[in-house]
Amino acid sequence: MSAEPLPYRYDAILLVGFGGPEGQDDVIPFLRNVTRGRGISEARLETVATHYRAVGGVSPVNAQNRALRAALEAELAARGVNLPVYWGNRNWEPYLPGEVAAAVLDGHTRLLALTTSAYSSYSSCRQYREDLAEALPTGIGGVQLDAVRPYFDHPGFVAPFIEGVREALARFTRRGICVADTHVLFTTHSIPIADAVRSGLPDRDLGPGGAYEAQHLAVAAVVMAALPVADPDAQWPPAPAWSLAFQSRSGPPDMPWLEPDVNDAIERLAAAGTRAVVVVPLGFISDHMEVVWDLDTEAAATAHRVGIEFLRVPTPGVHPAFVSGLVDLLLERLAPGPASPRAALTALGPWPDACAAGCCAKGAAGGRPRQH
Structure with missing residues (x-):
C-alpha cells in the first residue's frame, strides 16, 4: 500500500528573476522598465544598450533561468517533491504578476518564492519582496506568497566558488605563476552607500557597508579558508592574498557608491607587482551581462592593458551543489x-x-540600470 503524499506547507514554487531582453527590439523597452520613475535619460539608456547590442540584444540571464528552473524541477523530482516550478521576472517576460496569476489559475494558492539574488540590500532582497507583494492578484483572497531567506552563506552557494578559485589558482600554477604572486579579487555589484548602510537589520551594526558588504566579506573569508583544507597536498602558502572590489557602478558622480571599482583594484594590484588576478563574481548566481560584459570584457581588458594575468571564476549557475x-x-x-x-x-x-x-x-534614488 503506497504512502500518503507528504503535505507540504506550500503547493508551488516560484523562481523570481530580474529579466532581460530577448532581442534588439527589446533592449530599450527593457531598460525603460528597469529605470521607470528614476528620471534616467534616453541617452544614458542608449549607452547601456550598446552592451546588449554587442551580443545581439539578448541577455544571457533568461536562458540561465530556464536552465535553473529545469534543474530545480529535476532535483525536486529526484527527492520525491512533486510541486510545479513557475518562473517570473521583475523587468521582462515572463512577468512576475502574470506567472503568479497563472499559478493561481492552476489552483495553487500557497507559493514559495526563490529569488535569484543571495545577499541583503534593498535591490537584492527587499525590492524583490515588494515585487512579490505587488504581484498578488487583486480581488482574490487567500493567496499566500512567501520567499526563502537570503542564502549568501549557504554551503550550496559557496561550494562552486571554492571549487572555481582552487581551479584558477591551479591553472596559474601550471603556467608558472605561483600563488604568492596571485591575488584573489572578489567582486559584487556596487550599490549606493546610502543603501549599503541601511542593508540588514537597523539595530545590528555590521560596519560602514552594512550587512551587504559584511556578508560578502564573510563569505570571501570562508572561501579562502577552505582552499588548503580542500586540497591538503597542495603547496599553498599560509593564504593567498585577497580583497573585495565592486563593479557596475552606475550612479551620478556626486552620489557615493561602494568602492574600490574592480578596474581600479586591478590597476593597483599591477602597480604593486602582482602578476595574476583571479576574479571571483561572488555577488552573482549566474553569468549574466554584468559578468560577461563588466568582468569578461571590461575588467579583462584592464588587466591586459596593465600587464596582469586574468582569470574569472564561474558563477554557480546550475552547478549540482548549488541546485x-x-x-x-x-x-x-x-x-x-x-x-x-x-x-x-x-x-x-x-x-x-x-x-x-x-x-x-x-x-537615495538614481543611477544607471542594472544589466542582467
Whole structure:
C-alpha cells in the first residue's frame, strides 16, 4: 500500500528573476522598465544598450533561468517533491504578476518564492519582496506568497566558488605563476552607500557597508579558508592574498557608491607587482551581462592593458551543489513539522526568513540600470 503524499506547507514554487531582453527590439523597452520613475535619460539608456547590442540584444540571464528552473524541477523530482516550478521576472517576460496569476489559475494558492539574488540590500532582497507583494492578484483572497531567506552563506552557494578559485589558482600554477604572486579579487555589484548602510537589520551594526558588504566579506573569508583544507597536498602558502572590489557602478558622480571599482583594484594590484588576478563574481548566481560584459570584457581588458594575468571564476549557475542547496533552502520551508536545521557557513547566518521593519530600507534614488 503506497504512502500518503507528504503535505507540504506550500503547493508551488516560484523562481523570481530580474529579466532581460530577448532581442534588439527589446533592449530599450527593457531598460525603460528597469529605470521607470528614476528620471534616467534616453541617452544614458542608449549607452547601456550598446552592451546588449554587442551580443545581439539578448541577455544571457533568461536562458540561465530556464536552465535553473529545469534543474530545480529535476532535483525536486529526484527527492520525491512533486510541486510545479513557475518562473517570473521583475523587468521582462515572463512577468512576475502574470506567472503568479497563472499559478493561481492552476489552483495553487500557497507559493514559495526563490529569488535569484543571495545577499541583503534593498535591490537584492527587499525590492524583490515588494515585487512579490505587488504581484498578488487583486480581488482574490487567500493567496499566500512567501520567499526563502537570503542564502549568501549557504554551503550550496559557496561550494562552486571554492571549487572555481582552487581551479584558477591551479591553472596559474601550471603556467608558472605561483600563488604568492596571485591575488584573489572578489567582486559584487556596487550599490549606493546610502543603501549599503541601511542593508540588514537597523539595530545590528555590521560596519560602514552594512550587512551587504559584511556578508560578502564573510563569505570571501570562508572561501579562502577552505582552499588548503580542500586540497591538503597542495603547496599553498599560509593564504593567498585577497580583497573585495565592486563593479557596475552606475550612479551620478556626486552620489557615493561602494568602492574600490574592480578596474581600479586591478590597476593597483599591477602597480604593486602582482602578476595574476583571479576574479571571483561572488555577488552573482549566474553569468549574466554584468559578468560577461563588466568582468569578461571590461575588467579583462584592464588587466591586459596593465600587464596582469586574468582569470574569472564561474558563477554557480546550475552547478549540482548549488541546485541541491537551493532545494535544501526550499525544503526548510516546505516540510511540515518542526523547522529543519538551517545551514550557514558564516557567523552572520542563517539569515531570517522575513524582513523586519526597517530592514534593507531604500536610500537615495538614481543611477544607471542594472544589466542582467
